[in-house]
Amino acid sequence: MKKKFSEFKGFIKGKRVGVVGIGVSNIPLIQFLVELKAVVTAFDKKTYSLLGQVATDFEKNGVKLVLGEDYLDDLTGFDVIFKTPSIRIDNPALLKAKEEGTYITSEMEEFIKYCPAKIFGVTGSDGKTTTTTIIYNILKKEGYKTWVGGNIGTPLFANIEEINKDDKVVLELSSFQLMTMTVSTDVAVVTNLSPNHLDIHKDMEEYIDAKRNIFKYQSKADLLVLNKDNTLTYELRKEAKGKVKYFSLKEKLEDGAYFQNDTLFIMDKAVCNLEEIKLKGMHNVGNLLTAFCAVEDEVTIASMREVATTFVGVAHRGEFVREVEGVKYYNDSIASSPTRTIASLKAFEKPVILIAGGYDKQIPFEPLAQEGYSNIKTLILVGATKYKIKEVFERVLKEKKISLEIILAENFNEAIYKAKEVARVGDIVTLSPACASFDMFENFEVRGNKYKEIIMAL
Numbered sequence: 001m002k003k004k005f006s007e008f009k010g011f012i013k014g015k016r017v018g019v020v021g022i023g024v025s026n027i028p029l030i031q032f033l034v035e036l037k038a039v040v041t042a043f044d045k046k047t048y049s050l051l052g053q054v055a056t057d058f059e060k061n062g063v064k065l066v067l068g069e070d071y072l073d074d075l076t077g078f079d080v081i082f083k084t085p086s087i088r089i090d091n092p093a094l095l096k097a098k099e100e101g102t103y104i105t106s107e108m109e110e111f112i113k114y115c116p117a118k119i120f121g122v123t124g125s126d127g128k129t130t131t132t133t134i135i136y137n138i139l140k141k142e143g144y145k146t147w148v149g150g151n152i153g154t155p156l157f158a159n160i161e162e163i164n165k166d167d168k169v170v171l172e173l174s175s176f177q178l179m180t181m182t183v184s185t186d187v188a189v190v191t192n193l194s195p196n197h198l199d200i201h202k203d204m205e206e207y208i209d210a211k212r213n214i215f216k217y218q219s220k221a222d223l224l225v226l227n228k229d230n231t232l233t234y235e236l237r238k239e240a241k242g243k244v245k246y247f248s249l250k251e252k253l254e255d256g257a258y259f260q261n262d263t264l265f266i267m268d269k270a271v272c273n274l275e276e277i278k279l280k281g282m283h284n285v286g287n288l289l290t291a292f293c294a295v296e297d298e299v300t301i302a303s304m305r306e307v308a309t310t311f312v313g314v315a316h317r318g319e320f321v322r323e324v325e326g327v328k329y330y331n332d333s334i335a336s337s338p339t340r341t342i343a344s345l346k347a348f349e350k351p352v353i354l355i356a357g358g359y360d361k362q363i364p365f366e367p368l369a370q371e372g373y374s375n376i377k378t379l380i381l382v383g384a385t386k387y388k389i390k391e392v393f394e395r396v397l398k399e400k401k402i403s404l405e406i407i408l409a410e411n412f413n414e415a416i417y418k419a420k421e422v423a424r425v426g427d428i429v430t431l432s433p434a435c436a437s438f439d440m441f442e443n444f445e446v447r448g449n450k451y452k453e454i455i456m457a458l
Helices: 005-012 026-035 053-060 092-099 107-114 128-141 157-162 204-216 231-239 282-295 301-310 338-346 366-375 386-400 412-422 444-457
Strands: 016-020 039-044 064-067 080-082 103-105 118-123 146-150 168-172 187-190 223-227 243-248 256-260 263-266 269-273 319-324 327-331 352-356 376-381 405-408 428-431
Touching (some): 026 080, 026 157, 107 157, 118 204, 118 282, 128 146, 128 168, 128 282, 128 301, 187 204, 187 282, 204 231, 223 282, 263 282, 263 301, 282 338, 319 444, 327 444, 352 366, 352 412, 366 376, 366 386, 376 386, 386 405, 412 428, 412 444, 428 444
Parallel strands (some): 016 039, 016 080, 039 064, 118 168, 118 187, 187 223, 223 243, 243 256, 327 428, 352 376, 376 405
Antiparallel strands (some): 256 263, 319 327
């Protein structure tokens, strides 16, 4: 049974509340907490001058600011602390606050607890954003008032009073957001599981544990959607609390969605044919099948079909940028893990010129070399991991007794100019880094936009 938001309003009024992190999702949260008459202190590593107008506005509204390098030195004396997803729950400052009896939570956790509408939660290592967006579009097509949030869209907790019980909410949830969750979504989707974010998670087990929380607290009436083709994901069925549906690209299924004879099916009903789909690659067929399973109880086949045959994808995900002198350029900046890049490479009909490399998330690159080499014509490496990737590729290529041109670039711009230099008419160049962006850019969107800017200027 969902809790009523009036309970939260009564609880938070007059409480001393700390908000750790003044970022995209927490800015509206802080404003909302002030409106709910909480006594708010906001913490961030950024300086006053970096925060600019945001800091000034907060101070005007009575928010106390604790900023700079030592911002977490004193988290004591609070009734409630809202943490930002990227801060681990075992951070010493948070552990100390918890020992003192402080209630530690996050914007997303409170939203799921009090949201009156049915929530569709999507997590996994790859395909989260595309799947979330497809689910959102199908529900909207069916005529529901639909909200999208979590990792994409707008932070929703501040809008909770505008959401009605007949609305639908779709959330993309990362392992960081799920790590501390003690509530689950009504529909929980796990697209797949492979090594990711091992720079923040202690190990693969902790990463999978975080993902488990999306369905761990479900009831018998709730739904879990799993990838039948991914061993780690399929294993989770044993822990399901409610109904389970599966999707597969490999086999016919009774209880879910599958792909056979170039056709996408849900519960044995044909939705559309492969050639009608605008999205490139079998991984996107998988994303569509996932979405069909999630919404099957709520929508008609006609709505699924309409979206499947018109949806062209999300920016920075296999996005076609332009053709220059007979060479097609694609932006897949979202691909911040090797498995993501492998899927991206397989979406093309022929070997491509790949631009890869970036911040090191401590994920092994062997799978990329072993599975991806045959889909690569020339490999251009840049960023903090370029030597690491080069070494892995050289080892694998030596074992397989094949050659592949590998070019090292000094910087991001040079990587693109090198690609233009080696490309011939009919070639495809794709930015699909297999790494996060933090060594050179604030995030993958900034990286993708920079790439597009350079391509548009070629």
